[in-house]
Amino acid sequence: MAAQSGRPGRTLIVLTALVAALIGLMALGGTWTPKLGLDLRGGTTITLTAQNTSGSGSIDPTSLDEARTIIQNRVDSLGVGESEVTTAGDRQIIVSVPDVQEDRLVEQVGQTAVLRFRAVYSAEQVTPPVAPSEEPSTPAPSGEPGSDESAGAPSSAPSSTPAPGASPSGDNRPLPGLPTAPPAPSTPRPTAEGQGTPPDQAIGYQPSEADTADFAAFTCDQAGNQVDVSDQPLFSCNREGTEKYLLGPTLIQGDTLTGATAGIPQSGIQWVVNLTFNSEGGTAFENITGQLAQRSEPQNRFAIVLDGETISAPSVSSAIPGGQAEISGSFTQASATDLANVLKYGALPLAFEVSEVSNVSATLGGEQLQAGIIAGIIGLVLVVGFCFAYYRGLGIVVVASLAVAAVITYACMVLLGSSVGFALNLPGIAGAIVAIGVTADSFVIYFERIRDEVRDGRSLRTAVETGWRRARQTVLIADAVSMLSAIILFILAIGSVKGFAFTLGLTTLIDVLVVFLFTKPLMSVLARTKFFGNGHKLSGLDPGHLGVKALPGIRARRPGSAAAGRAGSAPTPATPVATTGEKA
Amino acid sequence: MSKFSDLGHRLYTGEVSYDFIARRRRWYALSAVLLLISLGALAIRGLDFGIEFEGGADFRATTTVNSQTVDDMRSALERTGLPDLDDSTINTIGSDQVRVQTRTLDPTSEVPVVRAAIGEEVGLPTDQVAYNLIGASWGDQITERGLIALGVFLVLVGLMIWIYFRDGAMSAAALVALGHDLVLTVGIYALVGFTVTPATLIGVLTILGYSLYDTVVVFDKVRENVRDLRSSTTRTYSEAANLAVNQVLVRSINTTIIGVLPVAALLFAGAFILGEGPLKDLSLALFVGMISGAYSSIFIATPLLAQIKERNPEMQKLAARVAARRSKESARTRGADGEPVEGVEEAGEGAGPRTPALTVTRAVAGTVPVRPVSEGAAKRPQPQHKPRSQRRG
Numbered sequence: 001m002a003a004q005s006g007r008p009g010r011t012l013i014v015l016t017a018l019v020a021a022l023i024g025l026m027a028l029g030g031t032w033t034p035k036l037g038l039d040l041r042g043g044t045t046i047t048l049t050a051q052n053t054s055g056s057g058s059i060d061p062t063s064l065d066e067a068r069t070i071i072q073n074r075v076d077s078l079g080v081g082e083s084e085v086t087t088a089g090d091r092q093i094i095v096s097v098p099d100v101q102e103d104r105l106v107e108q109v110g111q112t113a114v115l116r117f118r119a120v121y122s123a124e125q126v127t128p129p130v131a132p133s134e135e136p137s138t139p140a141p142s143g144e145p146g147s148d149e150s151a152g153a154p155s156s157a158p159s160s161t162p163a164p165g166a167s168p169s170g171d172n173r174p175l176p177g178l179p180t181a182p183p184a185p186s187t188p189r190p191t192a193e194g195q196g197t198p199p200d201q202a203i204g205y206q207p208s209e210a211d212t213a214d215f216a217a218f219t220c221d222q223a224g225n226q227v228d229v230s231d232q233p234l235f236s237c238n239r240e241g242t243e244k245y246l247l248g249p250t251l252i253q254g255d256t257l258t259g260a261t262a263g264i265p266q267s268g269i270q271w272v273v274n275l276t277f278n279s280e281g282g283t284a285f286e287n288i289t290g291q292l293a294q295r296s297e298p299q300n301r302f303a304i305v306l307d308g309e310t311i312s313a314p315s316v317s318s319a320i321p322g323g324q325a326e327i328s329g330s331f332t333q334a335s336a337t338d339l340a341n342v343l344k345y346g347a348l349p350l351a352f353e354v355s356e357v358s359n360v361s362a363t364l365g366g367e368q369l370q371a372g373i374i375a376g377i378i379g380l381v382l383v384v385g386f387c388f389a390y391y392r393g394l395g396i397v398v399v400a401s402l403a404v405a406a407v408i409t410y411a412c413m414v415l416l417g418s419s420v421g422f423a424l425n426l427p428g429i430a431g432a433i434v435a436i437g438v439t440a441d442s443f444v445i446y447f448e449r450i451r452d453e454v455r456d457g458r459s460l461r462t463a464v465e466t467g468w469r470r471a472r473q474t475v476l477i478a479d480a481v482s483m484l485s486a487i488i489l490f491i492l493a494i495g496s497v498k499g500f501a502f503t504l505g506l507t508t509l510i511d512v513l514v515v516f517l518f519t520k521p522l523m524s525v526l527a528r529t530k531f532f533g534n535g536h537k538l539s540g541l542d543p544g545h546l547g548v549k550a551l552p553g554i555r556a557r558r559p560g561s562a563a564a565g566r567a568g569s570a571p572t573p574a575t576p577v578a579t580t581g582e583k584a
Numbered sequence: 585m586s587k588f589s590d591l592g593h594r595l596y597t598g599e600v601s602y603d604f605i606a607r608r609r610r611w612y613a614l615s616a617v618l619l620l621i622s623l624g625a626l627a628i629r630g631l632d633f634g635i636e637f638e639g640g641a642d643f644r645a646t647t648t649v650n651s652q653t654v655d656d657m658r659s660a661l662e663r664t665g666l667p668d669l670d671d672s673t674i675n676t677i678g679s680d681q682v683r684v685q686t687r688t689l690d691p692t693s694e695v696p697v698v699r700a701a702i703g704e705e706v707g708l709p710t711d712q713v714a715y716n717l718i719g720a721s722w723g724d725q726i727t728e729r730g731l732i733a734l735g736v737f738l739v740l741v742g743l744m745i746w747i748y749f750r751d752g753a754m755s756a757a758a759l760v761a762l763g764h765d766l767v768l769t770v771g772i773y774a775l776v777g778f779t780v781t782p783a784t785l786i787g788v789l790t791i792l793g794y795s796l797y798d799t800v801v802v803f804d805k806v807r808e809n810v811r812d813l814r815s816s817t818t819r820t821y822s823e824a825a826n827l828a829v830n831q832v833l834v835r836s837i838n839t840t841i842i843g844v845l846p847v848a849a850l851l852f853a854g855a856f857i858l859g860e861g862p863l864k865d866l867s868l869a870l871f872v873g874m875i876s877g878a879y880s881s882i883f884i885a886t887p888l889l890a891q892i893k894e895r896n897p898e899m900q901k902l903a904a905r906v907a908a909r910r911s912k913e914s915a916r917t918r919g920a921d922g923e924p925v926e927g928v929e930e931a932g933e934g935a936g937p938r939t940p941a942l943t944v945t946r947a948v949a950g951t952v953p954v955r956p957v958s959e960g961a962a963k964r965p966q967p968q969h970k971p972r973s974q975r976r977g
Contacts, residue, residue: 049725445835
């Protein structure tokens with residue numbers, strides 16, 4: 001370390017250059033304030049966790065990244081600026097959008113569901129359990145080309161006479177048509193994939209008696225309790241909760257859908273949603289729509305199911321070839337766009353769960369920032385006040401060192417904000433404030449060491465050097481412990497805690513830097529001055545303060561003998577060894 | 585202040601000395617009582633985990649608080665018609681905020697309803713109601729990660745201490761002090777009923793760092809004082825350790841005060857300006873933990889260290905030697921006080937044996953610091969060949 005050398009001046013110049021470089025970089029970037037986290041400026045943060053639909057195992061990183069891209073697109077489509085979508089850990093995606101308080105954002109992002117197309121077997125009108133305060137976002141559109149807008153007349157569960165030859169399902173359910181015990185509505189249903197009807201046979205599925213009985217008992221508020229298993233039938237409701245459906249196993253997986261757009265066709269005046277499938281999906285879709293078109297209401301409808309919820313259940317009147325379909329209905333621009341977005345971006349490769357939503361209004365954010373700044377100022381004033389009271393003149397060293405540390409810390413935060421996107425949040429501010437104590441501790445250790453050395457009979461100048469050698473070790477171990485906790489917290493912690501860990505680690509590093517490159521050389525310089533070196537009463541190094549009768553190496557201060565005292569003082573700190581304190 | 589620093593000086597020289605180590609039973613008993621209270625509080629009251637660990641939703645809105653606020657809010661929640669909102673916690677923060685904590689809600693269907701209801705109640709647009717929502721499984725994950733962090737930290741810190749001191753007894757004593765601080769802090773949380781949030785967890789982990797740091801400062805000095813113990817007959821290990829505690833007492837008090845001051849500022853800002861939130865949670869844990877850390881480094885770690893060391897046969901031999909020498913000395917007519925030394929000029933050159941730092945002795949005013957010196961058979965100070973700057977004091 002440079003502080004070893006007896007050239008404190010040179011070390012100070014190095015540090016000055018460093019600080020100047022940091023400030024220069026800030027000027028180059030043109031940013032003078034750190035990037036603030038959303039808890040300080042207001043905004044919404046959503047943490048999504050990928051769910052393993054296939055039981056155990058880890059999440060495929062490629063899928064996670066793909067999902068990230070889709071969600072990013074989805075957020076961008078809302079037209080909010082400055083949004084950030086990042087992956088965290090091995091299964092989290094974090095969406096942060098400043099200045100947006102809308103519930104719509106959570107809805108759009110939260111719909112990270114698996115999209116599936118299923119056939120409708122029966123549909124019933126129900127009264128919604130809760131009347132949401134917003135207008136329904138999707139009407140019940142009807143399929144193209146039939147433009148009649150029947151939203152599916154209420155019909156009791158059809159007396160589904162099971163078609164003979166319905167493929168026996170591979171699970172332990174009773175085969176259709178066979179006499180069975182009266183089904184209990186609470187038949188446990190398979191919750192794992194791969195025991196039911198594969199997509200290519202799903203169109204031939206007929207509900208069993210148990211299915212119909214259970215469906216009759218099913219209400220929309222139970223919708224969330226069931227597992228959306230691809231190859232099993234599903235009870236589902238539309239988004240408004242006004243209609244419930246008995247749906248067959250999945251016919252087409254949503255990932256075969258390549259696009260969905262909202263628009264007004266040239267021939268029409270109504271908003272429609274256009275779907276585009278890839279070749280595999282297109283073939284399947286044509287095949288299915290052909291079969292559905294021959295069925296009667298409501299079985300001529302197919303449901304677009306997202307996360308178990310039916311977002312649209314249009315009816316089909318003829319086969320739709322070519323992998324292009326159009327859903328028409330009483331769409332408004334907003335509802336058509338919404339549906340298109342859900343269709344387009346709903347086809348995520350993973351199912352996600354909304355783990356955390358944190359929403360801070362701009363006012364609250366401003367308050368938190370203000371409180372953090374106030375706490376920082378109070379903390380600084382208290383520490384500085386204490387140091388002046390106890391260490392007198394050495395308080396200047398504390399203030400100067402803290403000021404340098406503060407400037408470097410601030411510059412680092414600004415630069416990290418503009419380069420790697422580090423955002424300062426409230427725990428981050430707390431970390432920086434706690435670090436004031438850590439930094440000031442280093443000075444206390446050093447000053448106390450200097451006192452110990454003087455008490456042991458060394459001259460003040462020597463004590464500044466030898467005390468440093470002893471204090472250095474303690475300062476380093478203390479900072480190492482602090483650093484260790486910061487690193488562990490940073491690696492293992494989730495969410496905003498990371499901010500605390502980061503600033504704590506950063507300030508700890510800066511503490512080491514400042515103590516070595518600033519405080520120590522400054523002390524060396526000050527020890528050569530008359531004020532400090534001769535132990536002036538206000539310097540904090542006066543004999544009374546140190547508890548010795550007189551400073552070793554300084555002649556008793558009689559009026560006018562200061563110069564003599566200087567002459568009799570120890571050799572320069574440049575050679576801090578072999579100083580035998582002069583005897584008075 | 586200058587009185588205090590003068591005391592610091594007298595503590596340093598051993599002129600004023602408090603026997604921390606001999607009174608260890610007292611500290612152990614005090615700590616045992618505190619720990620029992622902590623564990624009892626944990627067992628009986630348990631910890632109040634925040635929604636981050638349990639899952640749930642937390643809404644906040646700015647409003648003018650009056651005696652009706654909580655009831656109004658409760659009826660607003662009832663009006664939403666959503667199930668299981670009866671056991672929601674509603675409290676007011678300061679005079680201008682209301683906070684509603686509910687079970688975990690569905691982000692798309694239930695949150696907007698509750699938000700709208702709260703907004704309507706306080707007369708704000710829905711957008712102005714801030715909220716946090718934590719899914720139940722997420723809480724489990726956060727808990728798990730927190731515990732892993734704690735475990736990893738303890739193991740690494742144990743290793744670090746061990747590498748730094750290269751001394752099993754020191755590492756053990758430091759870890760005991762660490763555990764002491766941890767239990768005490770968590771116990772206070774249980775006792776007072778503060779909510780445990782991730783910010784609390786940060787506080788607790790940071791405390792571990794501080795607790796260690798305090799212990800390191802004391803043990804550093806102990807190590808210095810016992811360096812030449814083997815060849816000496818002036819002091820036992822316990823006495824050397826006790827002197828170390830006395831010598832770093834002022835430093836420990838100062839570092840603790842300086843560490844606690846910014847934390848107190850955080851606590852003030854968190855509790856009085858914001859009312860609730862990470863600042864308060866973090867600073868409460870730190871506040872308790874820092875004070876406990878300073879206490880345990882002096883009253884628990886060092887006595888324990890001395891106790892472990894004194895069992896070591898070598899140290900027992902040393903204690904016997906010291907006792908023998910002292911009895912011989914007291915047999916002589918010459919008192920054990922050493923010759924009074926005049927003037928600072930002889931500081932550090934040693935003059936006679938040191939007063940055993942066992943009792944609070946008020947030595948003659950003007951006594952100067954005396955460094956232990958190696959002695960020959962004639963019990964006279966031997967010349968040292970090292971330059972003064974390199975002698976270990």
